[in-house]
Amino acid sequence: MTNIFKLYRYERNKYLHYSINTSASIYNYCIGLYKRYYRMFGKHLNQYRLTKHIAKLKKRIRYWQQLGSQAAVQDIIQRIEKAYKLFFKQHKQGTLPPxxxxxxxxxxxxxxxxxxxxxxxxxxxIGKRVNKFVLSREIGGKVKTLTVKRNNLGELFILVVTHHQNETIPKMTGKIAGWDFGLKTFLTGSDGTNIESPLFFKQLRNKFKDAYGSLSRKNEGSNNWYKEKDHLNRVYEKITNKRHD
Structure with missing residues (x-):
């Protein structure tokens, strides 16, 4: 089960942005290394050897030390390894390498x-710093992974993946329900229950078009351009969040 919580905006949270940027730097370095190794030797770079190599480099490259945990580095390498395995398996179907x-x-x-x-x-x-987040629900079960993620607005979230050993299975009632799909009413149940169509995209589409048009009329790189870009991203985030709901 994945729980998503928003981190409070603090000036000190900028170190998390630095950590994400550092992750990007390490990711791109690993991609370049994979490509060079394959070009020189015609073989796939061993994941274990790469992990050891990055760990040594991390001690020498000060910028990389902003990503405090070696576990985060291992996850980056595992992501790349997984993407390459998928590429080698499905490249004939058009899958591209990372x-x-x-x-x-x-x-x-x-x-x-x-x-x-x-x-x-x-x-x-996280690391040596304490952060506060919006606790919208209790975190139950054993925490398996924690992901720090930022959206297009620069807002930070934590994604907490938990494991529940003894999940309660809902009891069966023995009743059967029928549902009818419609254009105006999304679902109509046999018991008379109506579920309206989710028209959020239609409602927000005009706002998205207006924001996109306004952005295209601004000089790229100007203060007004960045303001309109943030506005466009806010509308996009609303659409994304409502889809998830």
Whole structure:
């Protein structure tokens, strides 16, 4: 089960942005290394050897040390390894190999067993710093992974994956329900229950078009251009969140 919580905006949270940017730097370095190794030797680079190599480099490259946990580095390498395995398996079907990513488009880093600790309530320590998040629901079960993610607006979220050993299975009632799909009413149940169509995209489409048109009329790189870009991203985030709901 994945729980998503929003981190409070604090000036000190900028170190998490630095950590995501550092993750992008390590990711791109690994991609380049994979490509060079295959070009020189015609073989796939061993994941274990790459992990050891990056660990040594991380001690020498000061910028990389902003990503405190070695577990986050291991996750980056595992992501790349998984993507390459998928490419080798399905390249005939058009699957492309993993490629370089721009720093601003790299969105997250993941910690598995180490590098974080929940301190109770809405407090969480990542590395050596304590952060507060919006505790919209209780975190139940054993925490397996924690991902720090930023959206297009620069807002930070934590994605907490938990495992429940003894999940309660809902009891069967023995009743049967029929549902009818319609254009105006999304679902009509045999018991008379009506579920309206989710028209959020239609409602927000005009706002999205207006924001996109306004952005295209601004000089790229100007203050007004960045303001309109943020506005467009806010509308996009609303559409995305409503789809998830």
């Amino acid at each position: 490629s370089f990513k721009k720093c601003r488009k790299y969105k997250s880093f993941t910690l598995k067993q180490t590098g974080y600790k929940f301190l109770g309530g809405n407090k969480l320590r």
